Amino acid sequence: xxxxxxxxxxxxxKASVAPGDVVFAKVDKLMMHDVSGPGVIxxxxxxxxxxxxxxxxxxxxxxxxxxxxxxxxxxxISAKNIITLSNWTxxxxxKKHFKYGLGQYGICHTLSHEEALVLxxxxxxxxxxxxxxxGALGAFAAGLGHTDIAYVLHHGLIWxxxxxxxxxxxxxxxPSYVMAKDVILRIIGDIGTEGGNYKCMQFSGEGxxxxxxxxxxxxxxxTTEAGAKNGIIEPDSITESYxxxxxxxxxxxxxGDEDANYLDIHHYELDEMDPIVARPFSPxxxxxxxxxxxxxxxxxxxxxxxxxxxxxLRAASRLFKGRKVKVRTEVLPAAQSIYISALHEGLVNIFxxxxxxxxxxxxxxxxxxxxxxxxxKEICISTTNRxxxxxxxxxxSKTFLASPLVxxxxxxxxxxxDPRDITT
Amino acid sequence: xxxxxxxxxxxxxxxxxxxxxxxGQYLKIHDHKELAKHAMExxxxxxxxxxxxxxxLLCGRNFGCGSSxxxxxxxxxxxxxxxxxxxxxxxxxxxNSVDGGxxxxxxxEEETCRQIENGDRIIVDILNSKLVNVTQGRKAYDTKPFxxxxxxxxxAGGLINLDPHQLIDV
Numbered sequence: 001x002x003x004x005x006x007x008x009x010x011x012x013x014k015a016s017v018a019p020g021d022v023v024f025a026k027v028d029k030l031m032m033h034d035v036s037g038p039g040v041i042x043x044x045x046x047x048x049x050x051x052x053x054x055x056x057x058x059x060x061x062x063x064x065x066x067x068x069x070x071x072x073x074x075x076x077i078s079a080k081n082i083i084t085l086s087n088w089t090x091x092x093x094x095k096k097h098f099k100y101g102l103g104q105y106g107i108c109h110t111l112s113h114e115e116a117l118v119l120x121x122x123x124x125x126x127x128x129x130x131x132x133x134x135g136a137l138g139a140f141a142a143g144l145g146h147t148d149i150a151y152v153l154h155h156g157l158i159w160x161x162x163x164x165x166x167x168x169x170x171x172x173x174x175p176s177y178v179m180a181k182d183v184i185l186r187i188i189g190d191i192g193t194e195g196g197n198y199k200c201m202q203f204s205g206e207g208x209x210x211x212x213x214x215x216x217x218x219x220x221x222x223t224t225e226a227g228a229k230n231g232i233i234e235p236d237s238i239t240e241s242y243x244x245x246x247x248x249x250x251x252x253x254x255x256g257d258e259d260a261n262y263l264d265i266h267h268y269e270l271d272e273m274d275p276i277v278a279r280p281f282s283p284x285x286x287x288x289x290x291x292x293x294x295x296x297x298x299x300x301x302x303x304x305x306x307x308x309x310x311x312x313l314r315a316a317s318r319l320f321k322g323r324k325v326k327v328r329t330e331v332l333p334a335a336q337s338i339y340i341s342a343l344h345e346g347l348v349n350i351f352x353x354x355x356x357x358x359x360x361x362x363x364x365x366x367x368x369x370x371x372x373x374x375x376x377k378e379i380c381i382s383t384t385n386r387x388x389x390x391x392x393x394x395x396x397s398k399t400f401l402a403s404p405l406v407x408x409x410x411x412x413x414x415x416x417x418d419p420r421d422i423t424t
Numbered sequence: 425x426x427x428x429x430x431x432x433x434x435x436x437x438x439x440x441x442x443x444x445x446x447x448g449q450y451l452k453i454h455d456h457k458e459l460a461k462h463a464m465e466x467x468x469x470x471x472x473x474x475x476x477x478x479x480x481l482l483c484g485r486n487f488g489c490g491s492s493x494x495x496x497x498x499x500x501x502x503x504x505x506x507x508x509x510x511x512x513x514x515x516x517x518x519x520n521s522v523d524g525g526x527x528x529x530x531x532x533e534e535e536t537c538r539q540i541e542n543g544d545r546i547i548v549d550i551l552n553s554k555l556v557n558v559t560q561g562r563k564a565y566d567t568k569p570f571x572x573x574x575x576x577x578x579x580a581g582g583l584i585n586l587d588p589h590q591l592i593d594v
Contacts, residue, residue, distance in 0.1 A: 022571070036493075047584050052584060069452075081454075145516060145520035146524070147523045147583055151523070159591065227486065227515065282439065367491070368448035373449070386491075389444055390447050391448070395466055
């Protein structure tokens with residue numbers, strides 16, 4: 001069995017499972033945020049009217065809640081949603097509620113690894129499509145909607161069709177100025193936005209062995225854009241040391257079998273990779289940065305669960321140091337802990353000296369919610385994950401997706417720029 | 425619920441994503457009728473006025489890709505749409521539609537999508553996995569049968585009405 005099959009078999013109480021089997025998996029961890037949470041609460045209220053009342057959550061210690069999409073509250077409705085969420089977590093005894101403006105908080109997918117909320121081998125469901133991110137820790141992590149999350153809160157179980165696994169073997173080492181973001185954009189460009197639909201995308205090879213945890217998380221994060229049910233990476237010493245720095249809870253690393261079956265195996269030579277962008281209006285509409293070099297931009301955005309982890313900020317700061325931005329540039333660390341590290345390392349100084357605005361952790365403009373949305377015909381280059389029509393604001397705005405290095409290089413020149421071309 | 429009848433609204437293009445179905449700025453809204461006013465706003469701002477209760481949507485491959493927002497099937501269902509006909513669906517949209525009991529995702533061949541025209545009156549025959557085109561001389565098309573578990577959830581009107589033990593080994 002593959003790692004995903006092994007985790008689902010264990011969670012379903014079966015000796016083995018095969019792709020296509022429908023299983024009811026015991027859930028180890030559940031997350032909802034200030035968009036999905038109020039939606040889940042509405043489903044629970046509807047069920048109550050129909051005679052199915054939630055007396056208690058199946059296991060309050062396995063649930064956590066984040067405030068990330070509409071914080072700071074963008075208007076009265078989003079402020080009310082936070083109150084609804086807070087009342088609910090209080091009533092049901094959910095201790096892990098990461099509140100905006102009260103110590104550690106941030107984007108749900110970032111907290112899941114920053115706080116080691118999910119461990120290898122676990123089944124983790126989240127009320128957000130980018131839940132796939134956390135699979136980089138060696139867990140089965142999949143996004144669900146309000147109804148499914150409400151169902152798990154009742155029963156601690158949910159159905160899954162066991163996915164086939166596509167293996168992506170990464171060979172060699174990434175050249176300077178090329179990041180995991182370029183790799184995953186390249187893969188999505190190759191397989192398309194439906195290329196992983198219903199499937200598991202697993203990454204392995206010596207390219208992974210040498211890759212940091214944060215870079216691995218960028219890969220699994222964007223498996224969502226290929227439609228994948230989950231993205232996963234087998235845990236190793238890098239996973240172990242990353243988690244042990246963050247939790248004292250013991251865990252066991254589960255690996256796939258040597259003779260596991262994969263639907264397909266794709267090989268990528270990292271040494272040959274170049275910086276990539278995804279042009280409007282699809283994450284699969286990719287090309288080399290130099291093919292669109294010189295396209296003038298109105299804004300550069302460094303934020304989101306995809307592109308505002310500490311290493312992303314460090315990468316961008318390398319280019320910003322001693323330079324000035326030519327277009328409006330926003331940097332929003334993905335979690336408060338990352339903000340604090342960026343402050344202590346001097347990165348925040350570099351950003352503000354370069355002319356960027358540094359904002360609070362929030363999903364914000366990544367999903368066109370608030371805090372810096374795009375106007376008509378504006379062009380943005382962004383470290384985020386989606387660029388569908390209207391994703392970051394006006395329906396006539398355009399977003400190019402790229403790595404933090406490409407975004408920083410473009411911010412400095414005011415037009416799309418390959419970071420290898422920033423020399424002075 | 426073995427048969428549905430309604431008029432088709434054809435938006436035959438691939439990868440219609442959740443940002444188009446219900447833009448991110450509306451995610452803070454949880455009033456279903458209010459969400460319905462903004463359904464498909466990214467493609468057609470007049471969509472909600474064009475749709476009548478019981479109508480169908482016909483679209484291209486990978487319908488509903490993108491986010492997990494349940495707002496997407498909720499907005500469509502509350503605008504009146506009862507089934508979506510497409511060659512394929514993104515996974516979270518598909519399970520949200522079924523598990524929430526909002527609407528039916530009906531999978532058909534590409535050719536079927538090409539033949540059915542905007543405004544055609546269609547009968548969705550769930551029991552026999554068929555579409556019947558009333559407008560085009562009752563021409564019939566096959567639909568992909570629902571897997572057993574999905575059929576069971578649809579029959580029950582959503583996941584709410586089923587305990588896990590009623591579903592295990594379906």
